[in-house]
Amino acid sequence: MSTQVHANLTASQVEQISEDLGEPEWLLETRTEALEALDDLDMPDVIRTPGRTWTNLDALDYESLVDPLDYAQDKDRVDAEGVEVLSWSEALDEHEDLVKEHFGTVVDPQRDYLTALSTALFSAGTVVYVPEGVDAEDVKIRTTMNSQSLFNYTLVVAEESSSVTILERQQTGEDVEGERYYSGVVEAVAGENAYVQYGALQNLSEETYNFSAKRGHADTYATVNWIEGNIGSRLTKTSVETRLLGDSSESQILGAFFGHEDQHFDIASRVWHEAEHTVADLVTRGVLDDEARSVYEGVQDVGREAWDTSSYQRENTLMLSDESEADASPKLIINNHDTEASHSATVGQVDAEDMFYMTSRGVNPEAAKNMLVEGFFVPVLEEVQVDELREDLDQLIYERLRE
């Protein structure tokens, strides 16, 4: 456990953030409680095997990374017809009840040290409110981080029979000397028969440490789909999760990452089947170059009452460099026998036969490899409904291959 941050964090700083955002008393209380809990909270879970810790979060010097009162940033929110995309202050003005009803109900504000830190310090918030029956496409939330550290929070509430597709992207703007820290918490609530696709594209500078927790609740007949694209950052620790709480609810969690140099991605996809006739599909594809390292954990948890469950998981990693490392742990936890569940994971190089086919057609080896790597991501890309996300992810992969 780490207490580095606590040393230079005070309750008055938290009060000031809350006051700047014009928050009601209950929110300040939630923040203060999270601050006080820091002492007793552990770092987020990481995988350990005999003699090895897959991601070492304790080694980070948070004290030098966090400056609670500097949260310079650009926010660009694009809404769509019928849907409200609100800044934190706006949301509290117009829909305080809605925020109060859902805030902290999906992601426990004190689930671990880094989440509690985010709860205490978040300075940027967005609420996407999709009223009953509204179909909305292409909501966009673009965050450019201009400060040393930034704590972000997003709440999505999709009411009964509504539908929304959202793109969230994070990047770093103005240069800041030294290392940076970005933290983001996303909560998504999908009401009965609602549909949410939430895509995130993370392209932070490679001096940035990135922590993210995204979780959704799916009610009866609801769908919560996630797309998690990771290109930037020095180290990323991210969890994307869905609880299938209503009968016949569904979730798809797609992930794509491309690491190079000494980047480290610790990525988790988790789903809990807690009702009947639920379906989950977890697909992650990643490429590693140079000394980059990936850690993947997938969890399919089928509860005692989750009759007639279907749950699938696939994870594939391509290693372009001999210095890279790919660690993976796809887990199945099955408590109901009326389940069809499977998972698979592979690690390897670009397929030699595919390469041979391409080069025998006159494509030079470099171009052939690039085409095969781009093709490798297609199963994830073709599921992305927000054009900007698909095109930008595709472009970033294209650029990284040609660096």
Place this chain on the structure above:
Amino acid sequence: MSSDQDHLKETDTEARFEFKKEEKAAFETEKGLTEETVRVISEDKDEPEWMLERRLRALEQFQEMPMPEGWPGAPDLSEVDVGDIVPYIRPDIETRGGADSWEDLPEEIQDTFDKLGIPEAEKNALSGVGAQYESEIVYQNMQERWEEKGVIFCDMDKAVQEHEDLVKEHFMTKCVPPSDNKFAALHGAVWSGGSFVYVPEDTTVEMPVQAYFRMNSEGMGQFEHTLIIAEDNSEVHYIEGCSAPKYSAFNLHSGGVEVFVGENAHVQYSTVQNWSKNTYNLNTKRAIVEADGTMEWVSGSMGSKATMLYPATILKGPGATDNHITIAFAGEGQDIDTGAKVYHNAPDTKSTIESKSISKDGGRTNYRGLVHISDGAEDSSTSVECDALMFDNESTSDTMPYMEIQESKVDVAHEATVGKIGDEDVFYLQSRGLDDDDAKQMIVAGFIEPITEELPIEYAVELNRLIELEMEGSLG
């Protein structure tokens, strides 16, 4: 094997072991394991000084190490208080190191092994047999023709005396050091009995050798040590069987197995474990494989209250191969947490892991496995396949594989499926005139066939019979 437990209980009450009676108080007066306990064991065995030193060092490590807790889904070991365990019971037999004729054994012990069918199996299918009762090997015999070729198959205590150099070099040094885990350390401190197998170069032992381990006393711990050394170009198949009658207090089995597979050698290690359902089965098994050698682990885990067993293979030489075949069957109150560990430390190494598990009546199975491919182990491949069958909604089936891949020129694949018994399959068989129970038994037998076909026919039949017994009366 121990299915006919009522008979066996009769023999229990008859069985009286002098050592137990005399020493019991001495062990119990000390809370937990003490240096004194370890010294008494070593002295009773008349061991050389270096072995006593190793035991005492292991004891120190045991006392310092934490319990294997805090893993996701680790079985509950809170009941396991080593202070309550009788670690060493020497049966009252005249021949130390094992009689070579069943007739020389006390009637009770002979009776026990007769009921387990060991002498019968020896006649038909085995090159050699060792039988351990409580803490000591009571019977040990090998066909003469293997002795002539220089093959050694004897009990571990005897090996310490008679093959001291070999044992001193290999015993809990480079394969399973006591520091590996808390129960390996405990094992290092109080180990007793077990088998020593030595196969010289260019020698193939055509029929399997077998050791059978039997715990008869309530509240005892069995800590047998098995050391197998297969020199270059040799081949051997070792089978172990385990059982105990059920008591209300818990028993502890914490065996240690070390296998050295020489260049181009081939070792198969098969286990059919049917410990009683009050036994905690916490073993450490590991093999080191040299160039072009092959290690095969075949494990059937049917018994025990909780099992934590992950046979490990270190593929040390280029071209080495590892095959794991494991089957776990967890019924009511059982937590079978088992799997495999493979370290690819050289190029062109290959591993396959095939795991089948069945859970029913609230039992839990977990496949927990680790595949590690080190940087430089190029052109290595690994394939892991886990299939789980669940009978009912009270049971749990978990799969927790870990893969650590530090080399790019590799082929790594992991696959797992979990499902219930197919209604259609049952319907098909029923429509052919089988009743529900028979249909399900047949499906299960088919499900585990990849395992049973690796075993000699007697054992395959036995395994199937155990599964039938497990399934009886709880279906339909």
